[in-house]
Amino acid sequence: MQDYYLANYLCVVDCLDRRQSTYEVWTKENLLFWEERSHMLGTFRDIRKAVLDLEKIRDNRLFRLWGWGYTVVVRSDLKEAIEDAGITGCRFKRLAVFG
Numbered sequence: 001m002q003d004y005y006l007a008n009y010l011c012v013v014d015c016l017d018r019r020q021s022t023y024e025v026w027t028k029e030n031l032l033f034w035e036e037r038s039h040m041l042g043t044f045r046d047i048r049k050a051v052l053d054l055e056k057i058r059d060n061r062l063f064r065l066w067g068w069g070y071t072v073v074v075r076s077d078l079k080e081a082i083e084d085a086g087i088t089g090c091r092f093k094r095l096a097v098f099g
Contacts, residue, residue, distance in 0.1 A: 017098065023046060
């Protein structure tokens with residue numbers, strides 16, 4: 001039997017540069033039953049181009065992007081360590097960073 005592990009990344013950083021990124025947010029107009037899901041208002045409905053602000057990231061190496069809980073951001077040195085350790089099940093996509 002193989003071992004399986006699960007991770008829950010609790011650190012959340014609001015670091016999306018809203019001027020350089022392309023995105024849509026949930027509003028009362030586009031969120032059905034928003035009264036029952038008001039916690040989603042103002043969070044990201046879609047992010048087509050993500051540009052992160054390095055000053056807001058600070059020293060964080062692994063975190064979730066505020067308002068887009070599906071994405072886990074990993075710094076490149078940690079990505080390399082994950083790959084070197086033979087950890088599978090991860091899919092990485094390079095994001096633009098400024099600052």
